[in-house]
Amino acid sequence: AQSVTQPDIHITVSEGASLELRCNYSYGATPYLFWYVQSPGQGLQLLLKYFSGDTLVQGIKGFEAEFKRSQSSFNLRKPSVHWSDAAEYFCAVGAEGGGADGLTFGKGTHLIIQP
Amino acid sequence: GAVVSQHPSWVICKSGTSVKIECRSLDFQATTMFWYRQFPKQSLMLMATSNEGSKATYEQGVEKDKFLINHASLTLSTLTVTSAHPEDSSFYICSAGDFQAFFGQGTRLTVV
Numbered sequence: 001a002q003s004v005t006q007p008d009i010h011i012t013v014s015e016g017a018s019l020e021l022r023c024n025y026s027y028g029a030t031p032y033l034f035w036y037v038q039s040p041g042q043g044l045q046l047l048l049k050y051f052s053g054d055t056l057v058q059g060i061k062g063f064e065a066e067f068k069r070s071q072s073s074f075n076l077r078k079p080s081v082h083w084s085d086a087a088e089y090f091c092a093v094g095a096e097g098g099g100a101d102g103l104t105f106g107k108g109t110h111l112i113i114q115p
Numbered sequence: 116g117a118v119v120s121q122h123p124s125w126v127i128c129k130s131g132t133s134v135k136i137e138c139r140s141l142d143f144q145a146t147t148m149f150w151y152r153q154f155p156k157q158s159l160m161l162m163a164t165s166n167e168g169s170k171a172t173y174e175q176g177v178e179k180d181k182f183l184i185n186h187a188s189l190t191l192s193t194l195t196v197t198s199a200h201p202e203d204s205s206f207y208i209c210s211a212g213d214f215q216a217f218f219g220q221g222t223r224l225t226v227v
Binding site: 032034036041042043044045046049051090094101102103104105106107108 | 119121149151157158159160161164174208210214215216217218219220221223
């Protein structure tokens, strides 16, 4: 069975500083990987996804993520965070066929931005 | 861009009553939609896969008689929580679109 681990429950970053949110996955075949952001009381917004090809994926809002098969990781990065980036971030993995089955989500990382 | 809309955004109901939540794809057709449940400060857990014109596929541990799913058209899936109890209080979210790119804004259900 597939699983996702987000080791950091909370992360605090100063506005303007760089950000890296960690995600490790467990899946037997080629994974389909996603990062979503959720503001309080809201649904999820897709930031980026990886299916194949270039392991560095660019997303919306200045985010990027790098797929590292050897480390089973798909960490999310942003070079300079803004106060509006404060939210809950979820990493998710899907089976090959990407979306024909439901996704397995990590527990999420709560991002706090310090002024 | 494509949008998935859920209605209502929040609902309060009495214990023992039923509540229907709608999930609509506004500008695309979705043969498959997904229903998730999210407990406070927790992750999303897949409840079921809604298939247009056929029965939904439920995840292990999800009571299909309690959480009725109907996907009668290519743009609408409904989740009905039957005989709701306080433990059913939660945040319910649907998704649709290629590779589940689009999520609804969620429905906060409170059973009193």
